[in-house]
Amino acid sequence: MTAVQVVAVEKRFGGVAALDGVDIDFTPGINGLLGPNGAGKTTLLRIVATVMAPDRGRVEAFGADISTAQGRLTTRRNLGYLPQEPGFHRHFSAFDFVDYVAILKEWGDRKARHDEVRRVLSSVGLEAEMHKRISQLSGGMRRRVAIAQALIGSPKLLILDEPTAGLDPEQRLRFRELLGTAAAGSTVLLSTHQTDDVAALCQRVVVLLEGRVAFSGTPGELAALAGGRVWTATTRDPRADLAWVTSEGMVRQIGSPPAGSTLVDPTVEDGYLLLAGNPADRTADVTP
Ligand SMILES: Nc1ncnc2c1ncn2[C@@H]1O[C@H](COP(=O)(O)OP(=O)(O)OP(=O)(O)O)[C@@H](O)[C@H]1O
Ligand SMILES: [Mg+2]
Structure with a gap:
């Protein structure tokens, strides 16, 4: 069941296409939005929250078209919204x-x-x-x-723009627990830079890159994009697209593993980094 449908939405600011033809079906439950700074997450959430109108395309929330005054009123009555900078x-x-x-x-x-x-x-x-x-x-x-x-009022549609930014670890855990309860029977759209929040909380995740949907699926499917492409070694391999030293002192690398490498299970972060960190891959349509 689709709760919020985003169809061919475009939004430009001067020369910048903040959203460049976005189609997403958000379903009840917790939907995560990932993407680098400037990817268009806040712009999309503001549009769905009826704060701003798109240049093109349409948004329907629970069957109400938010380009109409009646649709916006219905949506606002169902809405809880945390702006990025309240x-x-x-x-x-x-x-x-x-x-x-x-x-x-x-x-x-x-x-x-x-x-x-x-x-x-x-x-x-x-x-x-x-x-x-x-x-x-x-x-x-x-x-x-x-x-x-x-x-307030346990809204049917809860839009949270970076809710966990600035929370201490204990409060982040508490927030996850809280959202698990708050999300029962409602539709949550949340943006974050924390891939572990997505793994722990979200039933579905959308990755935005430069105003386009680069991925839409479950956190498990996002992690699986990096299947067979993550390995650890004691030194950085030139075949790695990305590599960083872990707390255990090993080099974790994403790319084309050399024969005989120690492959590790990919995480949501690995899948996301593979998508976001490799501009050459961005044209690939990986939406399941
Ligand atoms: N009011 C505005 N006026 C001009 N440009 C804007 C405005 N709002 C957003 N932009 C531009 O649109 C693009 C998308 O911005 P947006 O805030 O949606 O990104 P974001 O994914 O939320 O980033 P972040 O992770 O930093 O919060 C950026 O290039 C930004 O500079
Ligand atoms: Mg933002």
Whole structure:
């Protein structure tokens, strides 16, 4: 079942094609978006979140065409959105800020609204800090306030632009657990630079490169792209497209392994690096 359908979407900024003919069917569950800086992830998420209109193409969310006013209204009522760089009223407390967002989301009943605000702030571990001013919170805590406002009302469509950026390891784990629960019955679109978040969280992953879909499939299928192409050795081999020294002091390499190499099981990161790190391969259509 398709929840959000993106068809032939294009968006240019001056001479730059931020999105250059993007087709994706997002299904219920957690969908990850990977891609290097400038690949078009934020542009795509902003378009689906109805913040910005595409130049060409169309987006349907749960059957509603978001190019129409009615479609945008329906979508916004179903939506929780974490922008990459949210603006805060820094003199607000975390509670007042999330409460303010809840008011904008038409939560009229004060008691029910305050219960919901406390619920979402507790779910991101801010029970103790919720009455502090946002200006006094750490960067990671502010990120969690921003995540909390996106969770108000358990939205059917949850769009999170780099939710784990700046979170400490414990909070990243907590976020994974939280999202596992929040995603039940809803559709989550999240962008990240953390391939281990994708492996741990996402049912599906889309890789964007230079405004185009370079891959769409499961994390396992992305990892499998690097099958038979990842090996370790004590020194760097000239046949490696990419190589780096691991914490064990071995050189992990991706490319064409020489005969007799020690092949290792590829990870999501290996598959992603193989796609993103090798411009010559970008024309290959690897979408299953
Ligand atoms: N408002 C804007 N005005 C001009 N150019 C823009 C604007 N927004 C995005 N771009 C350009 O569009 C391209 C895609 O940007 P986008 O922010 O979507 O990338 P991204 O994949 O989210 O990158 P990052 O990983 O750094 O967040 C970039 O070349 C960027 O410079
Ligand atoms: Mg971005």
